Amino acid sequence: MVALAILVVALLPANVTATNYAVGDDSGWTNRYDYQAWAKNKVFKAGDMLTFNYPKGAHNVFIVNATSYADCIIPPPSEAYTSGHDMIGLMVPGQMWFICGVGDHCAEDKQKLAINVTYS
Numbered sequence: 001m002v003a004l005a006i007l008v009v010a011l012l013p014a015n016v017t018a019t020n021y022a023v024g025d026d027s028g029w030t031n032r033y034d035y036q037a038w039a040k041n042k043v044f045k046a047g048d049m050l051t052f053n054y055p056k057g058a059h060n061v062f063i064v065n066a067t068s069y070a071d072c073i074i075p076p077p078s079e080a081y082t083s084g085h086d087m088i089g090l091m092v093p094g095q096m097w098f099i100c101g102v103g104d105h106c107a108e109d110k111q112k113l114a115i116n117v118t119y120s
């Protein structure tokens with residue numbers, strides 16, 4: 001999945017201002033961090049990328065829909081990003097939702113991120 005995301009981004013039209021955002025900055029992808037505050041003043045554009053950094057095995061990343069985001073419905077394990085350094089391309093404009101599927105991290109620790117992707 002990571003390789004595919006990178007490949008697709010590489011095939012997008014040139015976006016000279018593409019940005020790779022480290023989710024949570026130096027805190028990475030973790031429990032009890034306010035990801036909405038982190039995202040609040042950022043403008044995510046199609047062609048940009050998010051990198052989720054965490055100790056491999058401690059967390060994971062799922063791309064989900066609004067309902068799964070709100071209710072912390074964890075998708076099948078096969079859909080998880082698990083490398084600990086997961087780079088996910090923002091392909092198209094619109095809302096995107098991400099959650100951690102480990103334990104109760106989403107529901108209890110608010111390990112979730114919602115962003116709006118704009119046209120580049």
Ligand SMILES: [Cu+2]
Binds near residue numbers: 030031058102105111
């Ligand atoms: Cu987690």
